[in-house]
Amino acid sequence: MADAASPSPGDSPRSPLDGSRGLSRRALLGGAAAVAGAAAVAGGAGFAAGRETAGLPASATYPFFGAHQSGIVTPQQDRLHFAAFDITTDSRDRVIALLRRWTEAASRLMTGSDLGSGAAGGSYAAPPDDTGEALGLPASGLTITFGFGPGLFDERFGLEDLRPAQLIDLPGFAGDTLDERFTGGDLCIQACADDPQVAVHAIRNLSRIAFGDAAIRWAQLGFGRTSSTTRAQDTPRNFMGFKDGTANVRAEDSDLIDRWVWADAADGQAWMAGGSYMVARRIRILAEIWDRTSLGEQEATVGRTKGTGAPLSGGAEFTEPDFGRLGSDGQPLIRPTSHVALAHPSAHGGARMLRRGYNFTDGADALGRLDAGLFFLAFVRDPREQFVPVQNALSSSDVMTIDYLRTTGSALFAVPAGVPAGSTLGDGGAFVGEALFAS
Amino acid sequence: MADAASPSPGDSPRSPLDGSRGLSRRALLGGAAAVAGAAAVAGGAGFAAGRETAGLPASATYPFFGAHQSGIVTPQQDRLHFAAFDITTDSRDRVIALLRRWTEAASRLMTGSDLGSGAAGGSYAAPPDDTGEALGLPASGLTITFGFGPGLFDERFGLEDLRPAQLIDLPGFAGDTLDERFTGGDLCIQACADDPQVAVHAIRNLSRIAFGDAAIRWAQLGFGRTSSTTRAQDTPRNFMGFKDGTANVRAEDSDLIDRWVWADAADGQAWMAGGSYMVARRIRILAEIWDRTSLGEQEATVGRTKGTGAPLSGGAEFTEPDFGRLGSDGQPLIRPTSHVALAHPSAHGGARMLRRGYNFTDGADALGRLDAGLFFLAFVRDPREQFVPVQNALSSSDVMTIDYLRTTGSALFAVPAGVPAGSTLGDGGAFVGEALFAS
Numbered sequence: 001m002a003d004a005a006s007p008s009p010g011d012s013p014r015s016p017l018d019g020s021r022g023l024s025r026r027a028l029l030g031g032a033a034a035v036a037g038a039a040a041v042a043g044g045a046g047f048a049a050g051r052e053t054a055g056l057p058a059s060a061t062y063p064f065f066g067a068h069q070s071g072i073v074t075p076q077q078d079r080l081h082f083a084a085f086d087i088t089t090d091s092r093d094r095v096i097a098l099l100r101r102w103t104e105a106a107s108r109l110m111t112g113s114d115l116g117s118g119a120a121g122g123s124y125a126a127p128p129d130d131t132g133e134a135l136g137l138p139a140s141g142l143t144i145t146f147g148f149g150p151g152l153f154d155e156r157f158g159l160e161d162l163r164p165a166q167l168i169d170l171p172g173f174a175g176d177t178l179d180e181r182f183t184g185g186d187l188c189i190q191a192c193a194d195d196p197q198v199a200v201h202a203i204r205n206l207s208r209i210a211f212g213d214a215a216i217r218w219a220q221l222g223f224g225r226t227s228s229t230t231r232a233q234d235t236p237r238n239f240m241g242f243k244d245g246t247a248n249v250r251a252e253d254s255d256l257i258d259r260w261v262w263a264d265a266a267d268g269q270a271w272m273a274g275g276s277y278m279v280a281r282r283i284r285i286l287a288e289i290w291d292r293t294s295l296g297e298q299e300a301t302v303g304r305t306k307g308t309g310a311p312l313s314g315g316a317e318f319t320e321p322d323f324g325r326l327g328s329d330g331q332p333l334i335r336p337t338s339h340v341a342l343a344h345p346s347a348h349g350g351a352r353m354l355r356r357g358y359n360f361t362d363g364a365d366a367l368g369r370l371d372a373g374l375f376f377l378a379f380v381r382d383p384r385e386q387f388v389p390v391q392n393a394l395s396s397s398d399v400m401t402i403d404y405l406r407t408t409g410s411a412l413f414a415v416p417a418g419v420p421a422g423s424t425l426g427d428g429g430a431f432v433g434e435a436l437f438a439s
Numbered sequence: 440m441a442d443a444a445s446p447s448p449g450d451s452p453r454s455p456l457d458g459s460r461g462l463s464r465r466a467l468l469g470g471a472a473a474v475a476g477a478a479a480v481a482g483g484a485g486f487a488a489g490r491e492t493a494g495l496p497a498s499a500t501y502p503f504f505g506a507h508q509s510g511i512v513t514p515q516q517d518r519l520h521f522a523a524f525d526i527t528t529d530s531r532d533r534v535i536a537l538l539r540r541w542t543e544a545a546s547r548l549m550t551g552s553d554l555g556s557g558a559a560g561g562s563y564a565a566p567p568d569d570t571g572e573a574l575g576l577p578a579s580g581l582t583i584t585f586g587f588g589p590g591l592f593d594e595r596f597g598l599e600d601l602r603p604a605q606l607i608d609l610p611g612f613a614g615d616t617l618d619e620r621f622t623g624g625d626l627c628i629q630a631c632a633d634d635p636q637v638a639v640h641a642i643r644n645l646s647r648i649a650f651g652d653a654a655i656r657w658a659q660l661g662f663g664r665t666s667s668t669t670r671a672q673d674t675p676r677n678f679m680g681f682k683d684g685t686a687n688v689r690a691e692d693s694d695l696i697d698r699w700v701w702a703d704a705a706d707g708q709a710w711m712a713g714g715s716y717m718v719a720r721r722i723r724i725l726a727e728i729w730d731r732t733s734l735g736e737q738e739a740t741v742g743r744t745k746g747t748g749a750p751l752s753g754g755a756e757f758t759e760p761d762f763g764r765l766g767s768d769g770q771p772l773i774r775p776t777s778h779v780a781l782a783h784p785s786a787h788g789g790a791r792m793l794r795r796g797y798n799f800t801d802g803a804d805a806l807g808r809l810d811a812g813l814f815f816l817a818f819v820r821d822p823r824e825q826f827v828p829v830q831n832a833l834s835s836s837d838v839m840t841i842d843y844l845r846t847t848g849s850a851l852f853a854v855p856a857g858v859p860a861g862s863t864l865g866d867g868g869a870f871v872g873e874a875l876f877a878s
Contacts, residue, residue, distance in 0.1 A: 124735030131730055132680020196662035200800050215807030223635035241571020291570055296563030361639050368654030
């Protein structure tokens with residue numbers, strides 16, 4: 001029996017999902033429910049809208065625009081979805097167009113909006129612009145950070161002379177057991193949020209937008225942060241059970257951030273001013289072996305207590321280690337081969353890194369052991385002076401690194417500056433990395 | 440220079456981590472910090488303890504003991520770590536001992552406590568009983584649910600005659616593309632929590648406790664729930680972008696729960712009274728194909744709108760679908776081959792399931808596509824009457840299942856009743872599944 005008021009797809013007065021440009025996802029849902037209610041056979045649309053937003057936690061929203069990209073000194077979110085991409089086109093113009101699409105999409109996603117096309121009459125006959133799994137979820141502190149790998153500077157795009165000297169091919173480190181499935185990439189996106197569904201939604205939709213121009217080479221989900229980027233955050237624990245990131249540079253340390261994180265035009269490539277370099281290392285922890293080690297040996301290996309994270313030379317978590325302090329046996333309380341001693345800035349000319357890593361687990365391996373560890377992410381001004389010497393010291397002398405860790409993935413990316421506030425996006429508009437292509 | 444007051448591992452007055460049986464993780468840290476403070480060279484222990492608990496959200500704690508295991512009708516938590524195990528011993532007594540250790544550990548973990556041994560003089564010379572990565576984290580609503588796969592009833596343990604008829608070997612369904620890496624298991628543990636680090640910590644430590652008797656066969660991390668088990672929760676979205684679980688049985692539907700979830704002694708095996716059967720299916724969503732489908736076709740395939748989740752016959756999300764209602768073209772507004780029509784209880788003698796699934800993503804495949812989908816979990820009283828007929832209908836006629844889904848993993852477990860309140864645990868004490876071994 002026909003009914004002209006029925007909301008069938010062909011003749012419904014409801015707005016399709018994508019006719020809502022600029023509305024937040026939660027505002028959109030309220031609107032959609034109201035419109036649907038007008039056409040509904042029975043009432044109840046208000047009830048549905050009410051359920052939709054019930055019980056959601058307060059959610060941070062970070063600005064996309066600024067001198068630097070977000071997701072670096074931003075208070076570190078709890079969840080990560082990272083993806084490295086291969087560029088699959090040889091066209092410089094298509095790479096630029098992709099970066100424009102990514103820029104515009106990221107600016108929308110970070111507000112908690114969907115990727116609605118806003119096309120007049122967007123219809124049931126077309127695929128939705130957004131995949132939809134984040135509908136109803138708030139911004140959740142989402143940040144999206146884009147990076148450029150060495151492959152962007154190969155012969156395909158005429159950018160060879162603009163490759164920063166800092167964007168090295170990372171050397172092989174002793175003990176590395178790299179797996180091609182977790183290594184390299186021409187481009188990368190780091191999506192961090194307090195809700196994993198929001199981070200995954202971002203990577204999924206940005207990957208979709210790249211179709212034909214770039215494809216995911218590898219990806220990594222992180223479920224718990226392993227450092228803090230502001231003093232307001234507590235220090236989390238890694239899969240070895242120890243606090244991680246106690247000595248991290250924090251956003252409040254603006255002098256240190258300027259000195260050790262942000263690139264400067266004088267560093268070589270002017271287009272990288274305001275940017276940074278992201279080191280990504282997938283480090284499996286040999287948990288079964290570590291877990292059979294005594295508490296005393298674990299603490300000696302780290303150089304800190306497991307409970308509070310205090311250095312073994314005494315004090316509390318944030319007390320500076322005293323490497324000269326001897327115990328009753330006449331030996332240093334902190335072993336010279338401990339992780340904290342070998343990685344300490346005093347051993348590397350004061351060099352610091354802004355760490356932003358995550359715990360991961362990717363199921364079990366063929367022996368029934370959890371494939372789990374630390375997805376190390378760090379932002380540095382010059383990997384040659386910051387990451388590489390520290391890693392060389394760890395790879396050659398650190399008991400933790402040698403006996404209990406296996407690095408299975410590795411990549412380095414140049415992270416360009418942010419898109420300035422007030423920029424116009426879209427066709428012909430601003431985009432992340434514009435200074436590189438204008439150089 | 441020696442210093443008798445120095446907190447070196449050999450001569451420290453600090454308590455080792457494991458001397459704290461019965462304390463919660465957060466209480467433990469306060470205590471440890473206070474003790475460490477007494478030995479600290481400099482002050483600051485109070486500061487460390489203060490940071491430790493700052494900013495943590497309110498956290499639910501669910502009881503371990505009860506007529507039923509937790510993690511079934513419990514309000515569905517946001518995160519999952521699921522693991523299936525192979526039993527690696529042929530000894531019935533060792534299986535019983537393992538279940539006793541698991542039971543005691545689960546009862547502690549669910550309170551937010553660590554696995555401290557409490558052994559007198561627990562020392563730096565021994566490995567910590569707990570791996571430590573959840574130190575400082577609250578209970579986070581953790582539930583731990585144990586299940587028994589068909590392998591527990593093979594010739595090894597003398598339990599052949601006690602295998603429930605409901606614990607079938609699941610039939611092959613049309614279109615299944617099962618991967619041995621995600622299929623089967625003699626035992627399983629479902630750990631759900633609102634913090635993934637807490638869920639992963641539970642599986643890691645329970646796996647460690649099983650060493651020598653059982654090993655992880657496969658595991659799955661889930662990052663977002665795809666259903667609700669109480670009416671107080673909103674309906675989340677799956678990776679197809681649609682609300683999932685709108686028609687789920689909820690804990691408030693006690694008559695339906697009794698009818699369709701809890702096993703009864705009269706069902707066959709008396710030891711399963713108060714238990715249930717858990718169906719686990721790892722379903723990959725062919726997102727790239729789905730995402731190229733028009734909104735109209737997506738909605739017709741599901742039988743609901745993408746925005747509010749209302750049935751296409753009209754109304755709001757929780758309006759009952761009206762399969763007889765015709766549109767202006769004289770055709771049913773809800774296609775007979777839509778997912779909602781084929782899975783509806785009215786098509787299966789009223790059969791219902793308690794769904795408790797999760798979204799997952801496990802990186803990218805060799806083609807750069809996200810390996811993502813739905814980890815379907817459902818609790819039923821009899822898989823033969825509830826899951827199997829519905830899945831047969833979907834596998835043969837459901838456009839969604841046939842065109843857009845690939846089931847890559849599958850398992851079925853008997854989930855025994857809970858451990859009654861007031862039980863004594865430990866050597867000779869009560870354990871999950873005791874009624875089976877006493878039968």
